[in-house]
Amino acid sequence: MxxxxxxxxxxxxxxxxxxxxxxxxxxxxxxxxxxxxxxxxxxxxxxxxxxxxxxxxxxxxxxxxxxxxxxxxxxxxxxxxxxxxxxxxxxxxxxxxxxxxxxxxxxxxxxxxxxxxxxxxxxxxxxxxxxxxxxxxxxxxxxxxxxxxxxxxxxALGAVQPTVSCPRVADRLPAVPASARDSVRRDLAALDRQLASANARLAASRGRIDQRLNQSVIGALRAERAETIKRISRTMSGAGSRPRGLVSLVDCEVSYDGLHATHSAAPVTASGASPGVRCPSVRDKLPGVPASALDEVNRNLDLLDQQLAEANERLVTTKGQGGPNFALNAIVGPLQSKRVATLDRIAIAIGRTAPRPQGLEALAPCTLDERPVGGQPGGNNNGNGNNGGNGNGNNNAGEKPLPEPQGPNLxxxxxxxxxxxxxxxxxxxxxxxxxxxxxxxxxxxxxxxxxxxxxxxxxxxxxxxxxxxxxxxxxxxxxxxxxxxxxxxxxxxxxxxxxxxxxxxxxxxxxxxxxxxxxxxxxxxxxxxxxxxxxxxxxxxxxxxxxxxxxxxxxxxxxxxxxxxxxxxxxxxxxxxxxxxxxxxxxxxxx
Structure with a gap:
């Protein structure tokens, strides 16, 4: 046929x-x-x-x-x-x-x-x-x-070393109760060790694509991550802060990013992609949260997500409007002001019954990711960094960000x-x-x-x-x-x-x-x-x-x-x- x-x-x-x-x-x-x-x-x-x-x-x-x-x-x-x-x-x-x-x-x-x-x-x-x-x-x-x-x-694939890429778990958790913090940290560290072990196994397939090895590595890693993530969910739920949707973070991918090295970007001066707002992650930067503050902190973490999504949606719906600084002045600036107030409420809520976290205000500024070709990403989303990140429940520590769309043809x-x-x-x-x-x-x-x-x-x-x-x-x-x-x-x-x-x-x-x-x-x-x-x-x-x-x-x-x-x-x-x-x-x- x-x-x-x-x-x-x-x-x-x-x-x-x-x-x-x-x-x-x-x-x-x-x-x-x-x-x-x-x-x-x-x-x-x-x-x-x-x-x-x-x-x-x-x-x-x-x-x-x-x-x-x-x-x-x-x-x-x-x-x-x-x-x-x-x-x-x-x-x-x-x-x-x-x-x-x-x-x-x-x-x-x-x-x-x-x-x-x-x-x-x-x-x-x-x-x-x-x-x-x-x-x-x-x-x-x-x-x-x-x-x-x-x-x-x-x-050819000759010099390419496949690697495993996994969603970061720490960036998707609700506020971690103080009573569960140590246990959750141990399990997040276990996720990092599991990823390192999977990448060590993949080293045997350098320079080739091996379906059977990929399936074996990803299948074993999926089973380990599933059990660890379930344990994190049980621990946090028992302490009064129930995570949702963590099953979506279990699966990982084998990536052949090394093949990007030979690609030459189009000879243009700026990205033609719709810009995106990038903000520092917050969830993984908080200390253990007292039980009395959990609801208020989680409401404000959700509000940070909502604020960022609204800003990015406005970038789509207002594309082409205003002058060159429209997005910075009308979208990114007001977003930063909202984040300052929201982060302050989080610090106040925790500080009522525990030491007030210091330095959260440094997480308020966001950037407009509208870079010249070859530039680096402007920052991280509230829920996630780039595809790399450094520990705290996975992704490859020190891994380079994946490429951004470039030029008028993206x-x-x-x-x-x-x-x-x-x-x-x-x-x-x-x-x-x-x-x-x-x-x-x-x-x-x-x-x-x-x-x-x-x-x-x-x-x-x-x-x-x-x-x-x-x-x-x-x-x-x-x-x-x-x-x-x-x-x-x-x-x-x-x-x-x-x-x-x-x-x-x-x-x-x-x-x-x-x-x-x-x-x-x-x-x-x-x-x-x-x-x-x-x-x-x-x-x-x-x-x-x-x-x-x-x-x-x-x-x-x-x-x-x-x-x-x-x-x-x-x-x-x-x-x-x-x-x-x-x-x-x-x-x-x-x-």
Missing amino acids: AGSGKRRRVRGSRVVAVVAAVGAVGALTVTFVSGGGRGSASAEANLNDFVPIERVAVNVPTPRLGPNASKGVFTVDCGTNRNGKFSPDNPVAQPGIRNGAEHLHDFVGNLAIDANTPDAVLAASGTTCRNGDRSSYFWPVVRIDKAVRANLGTQ ELPNNTGRIVQPSKVLIEYRGNPGAKVTAMPRFLRALTGDAKPTSRGPANARATWTCSGFADRLSDRYPICPDGSQVMRVQDFPGCWDGRNTDSENHRAHLAFADPTTGACPQGFVAIPQLRISISYDIPRAVQLRGQYALDSFPEENHNPFSDHNDFVNVNSEKQMRRIAACLNEGRRCS
Whole structure:
């Protein structure tokens, strides 16, 4: 079947290039795997990654509708990201890690979301969705780069040492009770030791991508972190300060950041990205908090999160307004004043029954992260630093910040060229062919596809590519469409839920895909509205034929079309989700 299935992505021209690289560096070994990467990093596409859509066999099943089928469809219009909310954050798969995706995402819906945004802040955010849906929908951008051609030179993995990157836990905790402080610190230190041990194990795969070792290391680390983070949660809850959402911080990633070293940024003088406000972290700087002050301190910590999110949302909604100092004077300055007052209230609350913490006022100033190319990040978010950080519940101590988008095209290492704005984004909640659906829970996290089939394996990767007029087939290669047909990505999310959790330790286990022919959910799961996002692009056919359009990706994926993915955070109200479920169960078409 041309262009579908879990294909072996090894091409003759690429093998020659890698063999040559082996001779040059001596130590390079590359594990080529089904469905993934080239074992190198370059900004070019590969013509073998493209296929005329007519050559792709029909492969989309049409499930038979049962007597209890929920036949309706609920459509949401959230636009096509005309406001330009782009980010290399992934709040679902890599919460708390700034620029963790290492590639750019289109965001529609929620205007406040970034890697650190708490649920309460998401619920109060503005949105691009016409019906008031505050959910966040985001996917990797597509670019056209006519300056590169397929099968040019490659940069091999020879000198690259993979490392593990994990979300920082200390930055996401509520106020730590004084009675629990020592125990929590011991467990945060244990997280650091676990990370160091995982990185020591990965040293054996220097210069190559080893799926089995990666899966073994990440699986063992996930189990250790899960137990340690649960212990932190139990300790703090018992002392009167219950953390929420810590399960989202369990999973870690294997990163090949060393491949960035060969990338040259575009010759421009300033970043074209929407600026962001960066503020020093506060949660990890507080002493143990007396029991009598916990509620007040936590209210003010939440307020700091809200203030920062509001500032960043204003940067999106006021883009292009005022003069060169508008953002500093109208957004960053007032934010600092608010933070001064909030930090003072925190110090007063603690000081009533314990020594007043000194120096919190130094955490009030924030910076506008609007840097010239090559500059360093202006500061840290209230909930998180960069993807590095120094201990206190993880991330690699001393690790360099991940790259920021650069220039008017928001380029990142190995992700270059003009971003193609979708001509249409269709967001649909769909029924189940065999059962009535249950309303989704609020703040459900979901993802589909896999951004790293090379380093993680292809088990979760999905074929998503097609052309308008060819909805009966999906390809894991970039389609070449006939005249008058648009390039499309069709991304289906899991439609079954475990009935309890809004996230899970690997961000997948709380959801499952229904049987594609019957719609049956696995045992223990219930049917929920199945999200489908269809994205259409006007890409000139000459660009398609020359292999000049490609997906943004992690460096080791090299624009692998099989690395396509999509993410979602449900911020619909409970009332709205019941309305969506009723629409589907009654067989109506709604919006």
